[in-house]
Amino acid sequence: MLSIKDLSFSYNEEPVLKDVNISFEVNHIHGIVGLNGSGKTTFFNVLAGFLIPDNGTILLNNAEVLKKNIAYIDAEFFFYPKLTASEFLSIFPKTNSNFNETELAHIFNLPLDEFIENYSTGMKKKLLILSQLKQDKQLFIFDEPFNGLDIESNKSLQYIIELLNKKGKTIFIASHIIEPLFGLCHQIHHLKNKNFAKSYFPNDYELLNKEVFGEFDEHLKNTLSQSL
Amino acid sequence: MNQLLKIRFFQLKRDLGFLFFVIVALVSCVSFFVFNHQKQIGLYAAGIVVYLFHNFHKNRRDFAFITKHFERAKFQILIEYQLFLLPVSISCLFTNYWYCFFILHVLVFTIPFVNFKTKNTFKFSFITRFFKDDFIFISGVRRNLVLLIILFLLALALSPLKLFPLVTLFLFNNVIFSFYEANESVQMLQASQQTPKQLIASLLNSGVKKMVLVNFPILLINSIFNPDLWMFNMYFFAYNVLILATVIALKYESYQYKNSVSNHQIKLIVMILGLFIPYLFPLAIIFYVQSRAGAIKNLSHYLDVVN
Numbered sequence: 206m207l208s209i210k211d212l213s214f215s216y217n218e219e220p221v222l223k224d225v226n227i228s229f230e231v232n233h234i235h236g237i238v239g240l241n242g243s244g245k246t247t248f249f250n251v252l253a254g255f256l257i258p259d260n261g262t263i264l265l266n267n268a269e270v271l272k273k274n275i276a277y278i279d280a281e282f283f284f285y286p287k288l289t290a291s292e293f294l295s296i297f298p299k300t301n302s303n304f305n306e307t308e309l310a311h312i313f314n315l316p317l318d319e320f321i322e323n324y325s326t327g328m329k330k331k332l333l334i335l336s337q338l339k340q341d342k343q344l345f346i347f348d349e350p351f352n353g354l355d356i357e358s359n360k361s362l363q364y365i366i367e368l369l370n371k372k373g374k375t376i377f378i379a380s381h382i383i384e385p386l387f388g389l390c391h392q393i394h395h396l397k398n399k400n401f402a403k404s405y406f407p408n409d410y411e412l413l414n415k416e417v418f419g420e421f422d423e424h425l426k427n428t429l430s431q432s433l
Numbered sequence: 434m435n436q437l438l439k440i441r442f443f444q445l446k447r448d449l450g451f452l453f454f455v456i457v458a459l460v461s462c463v464s465f466f467v468f469n470h471q472k473q474i475g476l477y478a479a480g481i482v483v484y485l486f487h488n489f490h491k492n493r494r495d496f497a498f499i500t501k502h503f504e505r506a507k508f509q510i511l512i513e514y515q516l517f518l519l520p521v522s523i524s525c526l527f528t529n530y531w532y533c534f535f536i537l538h539v540l541v542f543t544i545p546f547v548n549f550k551t552k553n554t555f556k557f558s559f560i561t562r563f564f565k566d567d568f569i570f571i572s573g574v575r576r577n578l579v580l581l582i583i584l585f586l587l588a589l590a591l592s593p594l595k596l597f598p599l600v601t602l603f604l605f606n607n608v609i610f611s612f613y614e615a616n617e618s619v620q621m622l623q624a625s626q627q628t629p630k631q632l633i634a635s636l637l638n639s640g641v642k643k644m645v646l647v648n649f650p651i652l653l654i655n656s657i658f659n660p661d662l663w664m665f666n667m668y669f670f671a672y673n674v675l676i677l678a679t680v681i682a683l684k685y686e687s688y689q690y691k692n693s694v695s696n697h698q699i700k701l702i703v704m705i706l707g708l709f710i711p712y713l714f715p716l717a718i719i720f721y722v723q724s725r726a727g728a729i730k731n732l733s734h735y736l737d738v739v740n
Contacts, residue, residue, distance in 0.1 A: 255619065255690055255734050272737045273626055277619065283693040285568055285617050287575040289556060295566055297624045318556075336620055 207231060207270075207344075207375065212261030214251050221247045223399040225261065229377075229392075234370050236386035237379040238417055239396035245379040246280065248396065249346050252377070253277045270344065276337035280349035280379075282329065284321045290332050291317035300341040309335055312361055327353045334362065338369075345369055347378045351385050363389055383414065437499060437509040438516070457520045463706050464524035468533060475530035477600040478709075482521055483540045484604055485702070486514055490544050492614060510545040567639055568621070573612030581608055585647060592654035595662065599669055602651055603708070606644065606673045610680045610701070619690040622735050629732035631740075633681060633725065640677050648673065672708050675717055679704055682724035685732050 212225040221244045229235050237245050250256040252263060254272050263270055284293065294306060294317070310317050313331040321329060330353055337345070347366070351359050366389060370376055380386055386393055387410050395402045395417050405413040445453045468475045490510075500506040518541050525533040557575060564570040574581060588601035625632055648670055656663040680701060704720060707713035 257734065272623060272735065279619075281691065283616075283618055285572050285621065286615055287572045288568055292561060292568065292571060293621075296568055296621055298626060320556075333618075333620065336624075340624075 206266065208262075208264050208267075210262050210264075212251065212263065213259045214247060214256060215259055216247075220399055222251065222258075225400055227394070227401045227404075229375070231266065231375045232370065232373050233391040234366060234376045234378065234389055236383075236390035236393035237377060237396055238381070238383055238386070238393055238413075239379075241381065243396045244399060245396055246348055249277070249348050249377065249379060253346060265344070274343040276340065276342040276345045278330075278334055278337055278345070278347045278350055280352065282333055284329060284332075286322060288321055289318055290315055290321055290324070293321055293332065294336055294339065297336045297339045299339050301339055302341075304339045306335070306339070309338065313358060327355060327358060330354060331358055331362075334365070338365065343375065345374055345376045347376065349380055350378060351380060351382055359385065383417070435509070435512075436503050437506075437513055441513060459706075460520045461524050463710060464521040465527060467709050468525045468528040468530045474596065474600075475525070475528065475533055477596065479525075479530070479533045479537055479540075480600065481604070482518070482537060483544075484607070486518070486541050487544055488607070488611060490514075492611065507545045511542060514541050514544060568617070569612050569636070570639075570643065572615070573609070577608050577611075581605065584608065588651045589654075592651045593658040594655075595659055598651050598655050599666070602648060602669075603673070605647065606676070607705075609640070609644065610676060613680045613684045616684070616688055616693050619735050622688075622690075622732075625736075626740075627736065628738055628740055629685075629729040629736050632732065632736065633685065633728055636681050637678050640681065641674055644670075644673065644677060668711070669708070672714070672717070675721060676701075676704055676708075679717070679721040679724055682721060682728045684728075686724045686727035688728075688731055688735075690735060 207229040209225055209227050209229075212222055213220065214222040225248075237248065239245050247256065251258050252270075253275050254270070265274075290310070291306075306317070313328075313335065315324075315328055315331055315335070321332065324332065330350070334350070345366075350362055350366075354362060363385060366376055366378070378386060378390065383393075387407070391407070393405045393410070393413055395405070395413065397417075403416070449456065464478075467478045499510065503509055515538060518537055522534045522537045525531055525537070555575075557578060560571055560574050560578075564574070584601055584605040588598045588605060591597040591601060622632075625635070627635060652666045652670060656666050683701065704717055707717040
């Protein structure tokens with residue numbers, strides 16, 4: 206169980222997460238949804254240890270989460286200049302013995318001899334994902350993983366996430382595109398007003414759509430009809 | 434027309450405040466001291482100043498933004514450089530090197546008009562074989578290979594002479610220091626599987642080994658031909674190692690997982706001044722110790738503190 210107790214975080218005294226208390230089942234795929242600015246990325250950054258919370262604890266099976274056990278795939282990323290994709294991958298230790306770099310690069314359509322700066326955004330994201338798959342990590346955090354990927358890569362990534370889960374990994378996915386999460390997640394958690402408002406199981410996903418976006422849709426329609 | 438100067442004004446006011454005037458005064462004093470030096474190193478100093486401006490221009494990240502959004506962008510950059518050059522150049526006017534004032538301004542004038550950014554598509558696979566998984570050096574050498582070769586050969590050829598090889602070697606080492614301006618992504622940082630202390634030690638160890646490889650033969654030849662300089666040569670190498678250690682510490686002190694570049698240019702320039710003024714050596718050590726402590730603290734956000 207990944208237990209979060211009394212977690213609060215603020216940027217320049219502006220609270221982003223406040224008194225978060227939630228437990229996540231390990232070996233499950235967890236979706237995190239919420240509107241832009243709801244704190245999804247901040248939550249992930251705190252979870253990964255990059256940001257120090259004002260207070261609260263995060264424990265994985267009653268122990269502190271080690272950074273080396275977390276794979277973090279950011280929404281925004283950058284690469285070191287003038288490195289080829291294969292040089293980039295060689296930096297990461299191969300602790301996942303099944304990892305086949307050539308095969309996976311082929312599936313993702315990545316020319317490994319190319320300089321990364323010549324890659325498109327989607328290719329860079331796929332390369333970053335490969336670098337994390339090369340390592341045997343416990344916890345995978347995907348921040349907006351489906352953005353910028355073509356349909357085939359999107360599908361491949363969904364299979365990869367399922368496969369990782371079958372291998373016993375705990376996975377967090379934040380996305381503002383909710384559809385890919387439906388078939389993938391064991392639970393989807395709604396982040397709203399600096400805290401987790403509600404958690405939904407696969408059977409409740411219609412309700413989730415209505416509750417998370419219904420109110421917003423109505424507001425949007427009304428505003429647009431008056432403004433345009 | 435003066436958007437860039439306005440931005441610089443706000444940045445300096447925000448980041449340095451009154452300290453800006455202290456730095457300007459310090460730079461002017463150092464400049465006067467260097468250009469007035471009895472060993473006649475004024476021309477080399479002018480070369481180093483032009484190199485620093487060139488290096489800044491080559492690595493500036495706002496170039497695309499300025500050229501896209503600012504009116505007469507190159508002219509604005511030109512004015513910026515000429516103004517920032519003044520604390521150094523005005524001091525020359527009161528020394529025997531008064532003509533360096535004009536040399537400096539003319540050379541710096543040309544910098545915005547020269548396109549340094551060539552699209553280098555050569556991979557030079559031997560670099561990967563030589564440096565193995567040291568991505569900082571693979572990337573840095575690939576970006577600066579021609580310049581490094583020229584500077585090394587020049588330093589080697591001049592090594593029997595006084596001072597010339599040291600200036601060239603200093604420029605060579607500066608190119609190496611510039612390797613640490615780029616930030617690696619947090620995933621690359623974590624791939625090392627080291628604690629903050631181990632990471633800093635291993636980077637320093639790796640950097641020093643490479644510096645020894647290049648610096649040692651040149652300094653040895655120089656000391657053989659100029660036995661009176663061996664002490665200074667040792668100081669020169671030790672100080673360069675100190676700069677390297679500080680550059681690494683400064684990089685990780687300011688490292689942020691969302692920023693692709695480290696911003697420690699001003700601190701580095703202050704550090705470099707210590708090479709010309711030995712009295713600054715203790716200050717440089719304090720500077721290093723502080724940055725190292727800051728780096729270890731900052732890296733603990735990204736790396737496990739225990740293995």
